[in-house]
Structure formats: C-alpha cells, structure tokens
Amino acid sequence: MTSYETVIGLEIHIQLNTHSKIFCACKADSWGDPPNTNICPVCTGQPGVLPVPNQAVIEKGALLAAAMNSKVRAESYFDRKNYFYPDLPKGYQITQYDLAIGQGGYLDLPLEDGNSRRIQIEKMHIEEDAGKTIRKPGRRLLDFNRCGVPLVEMVTGPDLRSADEAAAFIRYLRKLVRWIGVSDADMEKGKMRFDANVSIRETGATILNPKTEIKNMNSIEHGREAIETEIQRQIKEVEAGGVIESWTLDWDxxxxxxxxxxSKETEADYRYFKEPDLLAVKLGEDHIQEILASLPELPRQREERFIQEYKLSAKEAATLTSERDLSDYFEDTLQAYGAAPKTAANWVINDLLGLVNELEISLEELFLTPERLAEIIKLVDSGQINTSTGRELVRKTEENKKEPGEIVEQEGLAQLTDTSAIEVLCQQVIQASPDQVEQYRSGKKGLIGWFIGQVMAKTGGKANPQAVRETLQHLLD
Ligand SMILES: [Zn+2]
Known part of the structure; x- marks a missing residue:
C-alpha cells in the first residue's frame, strides 16, 4: 500500500478589535445587534462617498505583522478586489494585494513532542469584511452590519502536515492574537474563521498536487474534522484511480x-487595481519602531523564560502561559512578595485556577488580586497559618471580599505554634486512647497519623502539623 503525506495551507481571517470600522465611524463590533443598525453611506457603498482609513486598524495590523515575524512595510497600498455578491453592496472589496502591511514572516508552531515546526506566512494584509446573507426558504435577507469590519487575512505556506497540526496552528494563532491584544478571536462570533487548502502526495514526494479548498470554518474542532474527512476522501479517490479536481468545498x-x-475563481477574475479613493499608507520609521516596541513578550518566549528563570516544569510553564492575563497574574504575585516561584506557581495553578473555574469569573473580576494572594502565601510561609488554612483563606478572601490578614484575625485562624499548648493537647489525646497507644508501642507506627488527626481536630485544624507530629512522636516513643 502506498503511504500518503498531507499538505495543508490555511487562510485565516481575524477581526481586529478596533472601536470603529475600517473606513467609517460605524461601530465595528456589532455582534448581537439588530441587522442593518451599524451602517452608514460609506460602508454600504453609496455613490459619492469616500473612505477614510482608521489609524488603529493600520497599527493593529502592523503589530500583528510584527508578531508573525513579518516585515512591516513603511509604504503599503489598498487595492480593489472586484466581484459581485448581494452582501457586498459596493461591488468590490477594499483589500491589499501586492504591497500589503506585512511582508513575509513565519510562526514557529510548538508541537506536542516539544519541537516546533516553522510555518511560513506567504501573505498578510488588511481588508474590510463583507455583509452577511441570511438564507430563508424562498428568499435571502441581507445584513450589512459587518460591511467594513476590519480584518487581517493571513495565508500560510503549504507547511502543515495533518488535520491535527492545522488545528494546533489555529489554536496557537488564536492565543497569539489575544495575547498581543489585537483581536478577541471569538470563533463562535465569527471573529476568527479559516479556509483550508488540502492536497495529498506520496510520502517523500516534493510536488504539490491539485488541492481542494474547504471554506469558512469557524470552529477548531469542526475544522479539524472537515480536513480529516477531506484527506480520507482524496486518498480513496486516488486509490480508485481517480484524479483530484480543484473544488471549493463547504463543510456541513x-x-x-x-x-x-x-468552482474556484482565479485571481484574474477579481481584476485587482490600486484603490483610487485612498492614498498610500505611510508609516514613518519612528512610528514603526514605536509599534515594534509595544509588542509584548510572546507566549513561547515567556514559557521558555518561566522554565529557565523560575525553574518551573514544562507543564507548569505551559499552564501559566496559556493566557497572558494568567502569566501576568503569576508574575505579579511573585513580585508582590518574592515567594519562591515554584511555591507561587502551585498556589496559582491549584488554588487560584480552581477558584476561577468554579466561580466562572475572569481574573480581572477577582477581589483576590495578586497582592492578596501573595499576602496569603506569605502568611503560610512565615508559619502564621498552616497550608490548609491558607487554602481556605483563598476562598474566604474572594467570598468575603476582605483582606486575608483581617480574616485571620477575626476568625482566629492563626496557627497554633505554642509548643507547650500543643504538648498539653497531645497528652490529652494520648491519655484518652490507651488502646491506640498500646498498638503504636507494639509496632503499628502508622497510627501516628491517627493521633495527629485527633490533635488537629481539637485545634480546629489550626495547629502546626509538623510540631504536632514531633511532639507526639516524642511523647509516644
Ligand atoms: Zn459605516
């Protein structure tokens, strides 16, 4: 049997999270608004109107280009892409063709085995979105709210080798655009969607065979499924002696x-030409440098730094850098008190994330700020409260919206460290349990845990467990 290799390239549309649309002052994010309520003569293409570029769109596009290792062009142009479709009232889309905001670029996609694969970025440009056609039995309804919504379109090289890799790429790109703050990339709301070009070839071959294009996927899992289905169809077709035709496919x-x-349009069908209503977009060297300087440390770099600098495990580092907010929270916690990184990582991953998931709130909504979590860690580290009280305190601080120190004082949670008081309690337990003492002394050393539990119960869990253990061992042995 012949073995096949899959060749996949992706085209991704990302909605930039600017306040207004790309060429007019209408609201860009109209998700959930009634149809045709965020429109004006410009974005509906009325005769005689002129587009005015939104500076924030250019800047966010340039920032995304920089994050993709693309060169930000000092001079880029808008072009007209001509086609007729009912939800495109102008009869053309303003996009960028040959001299787009980003030039070249790549993304090193982290793979599950710890390596990464370099995915080339062949094109990256800014453009406006078209409207939406809603199909009803016997008629079509048009909603122009999305006309003129700012998008970045990105085209990768044919560098991805499986449906899983394609899914991983989209997942990583979604994290990246959120991380640098240029898009919410909410796929359910159509703020990020993608097409996939899929072909197969015999393993080891270097030619590119005819490909099919799967359009408009807006879920990573469904996209992965569609690509996998298409790969299997192509293999079947070729095995049966058929040929793959360049179809455009829709996934149900x-x-x-x-x-x-x-059937797929070719570029010639679009009759591209420079947009006559807009001047060149010129970014001064200073402006480009300013944009580059605003690029934050990217997820992969931060993940590696966490491993190097804080000696965290790969898993801890990956969890803490799953979102920028979370990694910031962790570093702010460290900074607030200077806890050991490993300790702080444990508190953030186990206790903080547990709480956030349970309460279903975002990090910024928390009363338990990094400073307050640091305060709790400090109380534990200094022995003022024990670990289990600390864990309870995480929850109490959030629920009562009170300072951790205040709760400790009001509820008398401070750890019992007074050794003479602990000794008295230990003696009480020993005197009340002659059978267990007998068994312990005849070799059942495991019973120490039972004794500790008895003493801890007497103190409402507030005693220092280590001190209790030592005292008990001393008295019993
Ligand atoms: Zn408008």
Whole structure:
C-alpha cells in the first residue's frame, strides 16, 4: 500500500478589535445587534462617498505583522478586489494585494513532542469584511452590519502536515492574537474563521498536487474534522484511480459531509487595481519602531523564560502561559512578595485556577488580586497559618471580599505554634486512647497519623502539623 503525506495551507481571517470600522465611524463590533443598525453611506457603498482609513486598524495590523515575524512595510497600498455578491453592496472589496502591511514572516508552531515546526506566512494584509446573507426558504435577507469590519487575512505556506497540526496552528494563532491584544478571536462570533487548502502526495514526494479548498470554518474542532474527512476522501479517490479536481468545498457540521460549492475563481477574475479613493499608507520609521516596541513578550518566549528563570516544569510553564492575563497574574504575585516561584506557581495553578473555574469569573473580576494572594502565601510561609488554612483563606478572601490578614484575625485562624499548648493537647489525646497507644508501642507506627488527626481536630485544624507530629512522636516513643 502506498503511504500518503498531507499538505495543508490555511487562510485565516481575524477581526481586529478596533472601536470603529475600517473606513467609517460605524461601530465595528456589532455582534448581537439588530441587522442593518451599524451602517452608514460609506460602508454600504453609496455613490459619492469616500473612505477614510482608521489609524488603529493600520497599527493593529502592523503589530500583528510584527508578531508573525513579518516585515512591516513603511509604504503599503489598498487595492480593489472586484466581484459581485448581494452582501457586498459596493461591488468590490477594499483589500491589499501586492504591497500589503506585512511582508513575509513565519510562526514557529510548538508541537506536542516539544519541537516546533516553522510555518511560513506567504501573505498578510488588511481588508474590510463583507455583509452577511441570511438564507430563508424562498428568499435571502441581507445584513450589512459587518460591511467594513476590519480584518487581517493571513495565508500560510503549504507547511502543515495533518488535520491535527492545522488545528494546533489555529489554536496557537488564536492565543497569539489575544495575547498581543489585537483581536478577541471569538470563533463562535465569527471573529476568527479559516479556509483550508488540502492536497495529498506520496510520502517523500516534493510536488504539490491539485488541492481542494474547504471554506469558512469557524470552529477548531469542526475544522479539524472537515480536513480529516477531506484527506480520507482524496486518498480513496486516488486509490480508485481517480484524479483530484480543484473544488471549493463547504463543510456541513450537522451531517459531517463536504459538498461542492461554486468552482474556484482565479485571481484574474477579481481584476485587482490600486484603490483610487485612498492614498498610500505611510508609516514613518519612528512610528514603526514605536509599534515594534509595544509588542509584548510572546507566549513561547515567556514559557521558555518561566522554565529557565523560575525553574518551573514544562507543564507548569505551559499552564501559566496559556493566557497572558494568567502569566501576568503569576508574575505579579511573585513580585508582590518574592515567594519562591515554584511555591507561587502551585498556589496559582491549584488554588487560584480552581477558584476561577468554579466561580466562572475572569481574573480581572477577582477581589483576590495578586497582592492578596501573595499576602496569603506569605502568611503560610512565615508559619502564621498552616497550608490548609491558607487554602481556605483563598476562598474566604474572594467570598468575603476582605483582606486575608483581617480574616485571620477575626476568625482566629492563626496557627497554633505554642509548643507547650500543643504538648498539653497531645497528652490529652494520648491519655484518652490507651488502646491506640498500646498498638503504636507494639509496632503499628502508622497510627501516628491517627493521633495527629485527633490533635488537629481539637485545634480546629489550626495547629502546626509538623510540631504536632514531633511532639507526639516524642511523647509516644
Ligand atoms: Zn459605516
């Protein structure tokens, strides 16, 4: 049997999270608004209007280019892409063709085995979105709210080798655009969607065979499924002696099937030309440097730094850098008190994340700020409270919206460290339990745990467990 290799390239659309649209002052994010309520003569393409570029769109596009290791062009142009479709009232889309904001670039995709694969970025440009066609039986309804919503379109090289890799790429890109703050990338709301070009070839071959394009996927899992289905279809087709034709395919999530859409347009069909209503976009060297300087440390770099600098495990570092907010929270916690990184990582991963998941709130909504968590860690580290009280205190601080120190004082949670008081309690337990003492002394040393439990119960869990253990061992032995 022949073995096949899959070749996948992706085209991704990312909605930039600017306040207004790309060429007019209409609100960009109209998710959930009634149809045709965020429109004006500019974005609906009325005769005689002129587009005015939104500076924030250019800057966010440039920042994303920088994050993709693309060169930010000092001079880029808008172009007209001509096609007719009912939800494109102008009859053309303003996009960027050959001289786009980003030039070249790549993304090193972390793979599960710890290595990474370099995915080339062939094109990266800014453009406006079209409207939305809503199909009803016997008629079509048009919603122009999305007309003029700012997008970045990114085209990767044919560098991905499986449906899983394609899914991993989209997942990582989504994290990256959120991380640098240019998009919410909420796929359910259409703020990030992608097409996949899929072909197969015999393993080891270097040619590129005819490909099919799966359009408009807006879920990573469904996209992965669609690509996998298409790979299997192509293999079957080729094995049966057939040829792969360059179809455009639509994935039906309900029936899990691919169906053929219109035949694919070629670039010549779009009759691109420079947009005559807009001047060149010129970014001064200072401006470009300013944009580059605003690029934060990227997730992969931060993850590696956490391992190097804080000696965290790969798993801890990956968890803490799953979102920028979380990694900031962790570092702020460290800074607030100077706890051991490993200790702080444990508190953040186990206790803080547990609380956040349970309460279903975001980190910024928390009363338990990094400073307050640091305060709790400090109370534990200094022996003023024990670990289990500390864990309870995480929850109490959030629920009562009170300072941790205040709660410790009001509820008398301070750890019992007075050794003479602990000794008295230990003696009481020993005197009340002659059977257990007998068994312990005849060799059942494991019973020490039972004794500790008795003493801890007497103190409402507030005694220093280590001190209790030592005192008991001393008295019993
Ligand atoms: Zn408008």
């Amino acid at each position: 999530e309900e029936t899990k099937t691919l169906s053929k859409m219109r």
